[in-house]
Amino acid sequence: MESSEIYEILKNEFGETILEFKRDGVVEPYIVVAPDHIRDIAYFLRDDERLQFTSLMCLSSVDYNDGTLGVVYHLHSMTLGHKIVLKVRVPKEAPHVQSVEAVWKAANWHEREAYDLMGIAFDGHPDLRRILLPYDWEGHPLRKDYKVPEFYNGMKVPY
């Protein structure tokens, strides 16, 4: 199925929560959706028989360097063979996105990593804590304005 057909189906179902569809001039077309409706959209994408997006290939967090953070979902259907990219953008001061952990369990650790490195809070995640950095680390390193702290637990950070 083409990405424009997927966009049409989503637009019919969800209306204004589907914000944008970019197809021309990009390597892969993507759909921008509202961050507080992503879970319902995800359930629909997984369970609808025309779409059947059974697997979440990748969930990445991005710092767009203009005051917003984003989450990018790469979805793929093993049965029907199509792919789609979903994007979500939130302001940096209050980054809250609905968690899709209940839809694809693969998102569990990926969302924890996005929270750990970028600071995006996923509402509804059962166990949102740091995964790669030590549990008492302060700050979110992958942000563009991250400054390495001078001391960690009393030890001087060498770099």
Added chain:
Amino acid sequence: MAEFRTEEMVLNMGPQHPSTHGVLRLEVVLDGEIVVNVVPHIGYLHRCFEKHAEAMTNYQQVIPYVDRMDYVTSMNNDLAYALAVEKLLGIQVPERVSYIRVIMAELNRIASHLIAIGTYGLDIGAFTPFLFCFRDRELILDLFEMTCGARLLYNYIWVGGLSHDLPHGFVEKARAFIKTFRPNIKELNDLLSYNKIFIDRTANVGVLPADVAINYGVTGPMLRASGVRWDLRKNDPYSLYERFDFEIPVGTNDIGVVGDSWNRYMVRVREMEQSLNIIEQALDNLPSGDVKSAIPKRIRPPVGEAYVRSESPKGELGFYVISDGSGSPFRVKARSPSFCNLSALPEISRGAMVADLVAILGSIDIVLGEVDR
């Protein structure tokens, strides 16, 4: 008899442990000998690869970092990243480059599976197959050293081509390796795969159903052992894999059930044989050409992003590269297969015994460099 009062005990299978395949901490909640819950704690090998990639001034400079993610299969990591940047740039590599990439990727697949099989036997208690596997792996590492000078971390597959062409004598030495290695797989099967003790330890242990596997994002031999015939080299081919003729081994019911640890192990053994077929076909049909002709002088992709995935020996390795039009990457995200495969560990080890936990962890075949990046 009086009522026994039982409590759960938390046992720490700490970061330093011979059977955790790296620095992985497993917090195991036990009820006697039965595992109630496993909480993996990762991040001991986190080297901030994604932050480093943003600081590089050139897309080619990221390749040594990518090498060090899954350090036993560097060629496959390089290949996935190079394909992602090439998709962004929109360039096509010469056919000779693709064929050599396939040869290197398949040789590295055999090397990685040899480590997985050898160390898995070692975890279970069999020492001899471990030495046999490492002896065979030395022949592969000799081939790599002949080509690019390095045994483990190659920096060989660059964006747009390769760093060195195949040296004289590579094709003959590779054919000699295939000839020596084929009977060794049979020897491995006689020693380990159909050994009654090994089967008792691994069959019916840690069964992962297919739909749970797909939901958890599990890919690679772990998914194929659960019965799903899904291999990116066939289902979403890249780098001219569609020209090669090989089969996809899937988990079977003849020993144990589909989705248990024995099947995860056996899929890897069978994949090694298929890799030998691919290498033979590639060596037979190797085209001529210049391997450096398509390497761009300055890599300045247009503004955009690309997600490319490849079948690394552990599973689906994907790179999501965002470019902002300048010479250095804006964001590089690596979706590593061991990260997703390891997240399924708590699910499949509930109800197993402590010794089975070691068997399950070994069959998942993780490399912590890839889990933590």
